[in-house]
Amino acid sequence: xxxxxxxxxxxxxxxxxxxxxxxxxxxxxxxxxxxxxxxxxxxxxxxxxxxxxxxxxxxxxxxxxxxxxxxxxxxxxxxxxxxxxxxxxxxxxxxxxxxxxxxxxxxxxxxxxxxxxxxxxxxxxxxxxxxxxxxxxxxxxxxxxxxxxxxxxxxxxxxxxxxxxxxxxxxxxxxxxxxxxxxxxxxxxxxxxxxxxxxxxxxxxxxxxxxxxxxxxxxxxxxxxxxxxxxxxxxxxxxxxxxxxxxxxxxxxxxxxxxxxxxxxxxxxxxxxxxxxxxxxxxxxxxxxxxxxxxxxxxxxxxxxxxxxxxxxxxxxxxxxxxxxxxxxxxxxxxxxxxxxxxxxxxxxxxxxxxxxxxxxxxxxxxxxxxxxxxxxxxxxxxxxxxxxxxxxxxxxxxxxxxxxxxx
Amino acid sequence: xxxxxxxxxxxxxxxxxxxxxxxxxxxxxxxxxxxxxxxxxxxxxxxxxxxxxxxxxxxxxxxxxxxxxxxxxxxxxxxxxxxxxxxxxxxxxxxxxxxxxxxxxxxxxxxxxxxxxxxxxxxxxxxxxxxxxxxxxxxxxxxxxxxxxxxxxxxxxxx
Numbered sequence: 001x002x003x004x005x006x007x008x009x010x011x012x013x014x015x016x017x018x019x020x021x022x023x024x025x026x027x028x029x030x031x032x033x034x035x036x037x038x039x040x041x042x043x044x045x046x047x048x049x050x051x052x053x054x055x056x057x058x059x060x061x062x063x064x065x066x067x068x069x070x071x072x073x074x075x076x077x078x079x080x081x082x083x084x085x086x087x088x089x090x091x092x093x094x095x096x097x098x099x100x101x102x103x104x105x106x107x108x109x110x111x112x113x114x115x116x117x118x119x120x121x122x123x124x125x126x127x128x129x130x131x132x133x134x135x136x137x138x139x140x141x142x143x144x145x146x147x148x149x150x151x152x153x154x155x156x157x158x159x160x161x162x163x164x165x166x167x168x169x170x171x172x173x174x175x176x177x178x179x180x181x182x183x184x185x186x187x188x189x190x191x192x193x194x195x196x197x198x199x200x201x202x203x204x205x206x207x208x209x210x211x212x213x214x215x216x217x218x219x220x221x222x223x224x225x226x227x228x229x230x231x232x233x234x235x236x237x238x239x240x241x242x243x244x245x246x247x248x249x250x251x252x253x254x255x256x257x258x259x260x261x262x263x264x265x266x267x268x269x270x271x272x273x274x275x276x277x278x279x280x281x282x283x284x285x286x287x288x289x290x291x292x293x294x295x296x297x298x299x300x301x302x303x304x305x306x307x308x309x310x311x312x313x314x315x316x317x318x319x320x321x322x323x324x325x326x327x328x329x330x331x332x333x334x335x336x337x338x339x340x341x342x343x344x345x346x347x348x349x350x351x352x353x354x355x356x357x358x359x360x361x362x363x364x365x366x367x368x369x370x371x372x373x374x375x376x377x378x379x380x381x382x383x384x385x386x387x388x389x390x391x392x393x394x395x396x397x398x399x400x401x402x403x404x405x406x407x408x
Numbered sequence: 409x410x411x412x413x414x415x416x417x418x419x420x421x422x423x424x425x426x427x428x429x430x431x432x433x434x435x436x437x438x439x440x441x442x443x444x445x446x447x448x449x450x451x452x453x454x455x456x457x458x459x460x461x462x463x464x465x466x467x468x469x470x471x472x473x474x475x476x477x478x479x480x481x482x483x484x485x486x487x488x489x490x491x492x493x494x495x496x497x498x499x500x501x502x503x504x505x506x507x508x509x510x511x512x513x514x515x516x517x518x519x520x521x522x523x524x525x526x527x528x529x530x531x532x533x534x535x536x537x538x539x540x541x542x543x544x545x546x547x548x549x550x551x552x553x554x555x556x557x558x559x560x561x562x563x564x565x566x567x
Binding site for chain 1: 437438439440441442444445446448449452453454467469479480482483484485488492514515517518519520537538540
């Protein structure tokens, strides 16, 4: 495809219409504070927003359509690239849905489930680190970015060790996880668990009592509990408004009902409350990680049902059966009985759900996503009017949208 | 450069200018997708692109020298990427970061531009999905090398 060099339509940050006191201004899609490629059509009077209309789709990737043309396992590759701050949550949710369709939930080994919880909670911390760092930059607090990304590197190192890649490790697979944790992983994990509380104290010390940060966030972007439920907000955005809905509690999966953790909530519903809820969530996530660490026992990490789970690599060289199963799985994938299923997990941004339909073939018939960011972002339309443009930046940041999953 | 008698250096003005230019390549703050997060990691303590003089990310294309196309370019975003490139002042360079920006990557479909080089001229391609920050650092190194040598051309970055 080539793009012609004829003059382009008016897009970008410029005045589109001026009429009396009102002015229509386009914010984004190239803007440092929109957390990606979001365009907001603003109707403003002076600096006050009268109307804000988010325009999405600048990162539309056709992920759901592409997934229909890939084997069940291959589809996971594109699915991980939706919410790129928490790829493990995406993969986990998709695998849970496919396992539900296959009817093999009971065949997932104990150790695999524990490792899944481990990586899902680590990825939550890493995701919140990116949110906190970028939210800080938006408000002019640059130092927090360096602290957050330093902490995130520790988690990415672990992720890279386990899955082989920093950001999209494709580690959680249908039937378990791809290979056991490598040597030395647990030692490094222990070191992280030990230094984490100190790191969190640093992060809190930088912003929590900072008067400028408080001025910018307290009473900004208030969402009442009724509004939050009405807009179908989930995750920290909902819990900051006083509704204690958490998928891990409401519909436990992966044995979350066995772990001790609190669901942090606040009553205020403003940007500062969302900031506090996310910080508390990081602490709670690490609490779960520590419990998983204690519960880890040696054992298999992949189901032994070779009809959908690849046989162990070392058996392929010595067993004809294993070789055949491996060949079949790689060349034509596995088949999933016809039916449809919805599975959801608590991602860093809220309820992440997959509605998966199978027609009995070796490729998904439909993979419909419920991306929490999309639902959380629509609250912007209700929050923005009457506030300053500068506060709009705070609102976008406090909703923590990821455009890979908004636009898909 | 050579050391002259006494305390001064002799150099060609061109060389000095290129040296200065290559040590202060300011990238455009343009994050598109996953690669943008790794682009941010490059500025973080572990990789610290400030060592190369490229930590000053500019939100305005008018002040930027380097466009890092960090992620998949959707058909809807393509005209804007082209427009941003046109708004940047000469001389300017482009890094195509990641498989999606370079070739469409795994997204060979209706929504994604199959290679940002169909829109803007690319100087360095960085492979990976997403590339590691080391890969991007190396790409910036290659851009600096190009600037010092005063030439341009398609060079593939391999970290």
